[in-house]
Amino acid sequence: MKNNNTDNVPSSHSEPWLNTAASCKHLHISIPTIRRWIKAGKVKPKRTPGGELRFRRSELDALLA
Secondary structure: OOOOOOOOOOHHHHHEEEEEHHHHHHHHOOOHHHHHHHOOOOOOOOEEEOEEEEEEEHHHHHHHH
């Protein structure tokens, strides 16, 4: 089982980081949509040492505004 702990993502901010599934749920979009947005540069995730993507909640919220 994968651990969704985001403590290993470096950040100078103490804001929440979300994995891909949680980000899609937060935005009410599908995974293919967020992948298109990454490719288009609308959102810039960080990669964990294990290669998983993490998104800042504040950046996701900015997409909703």
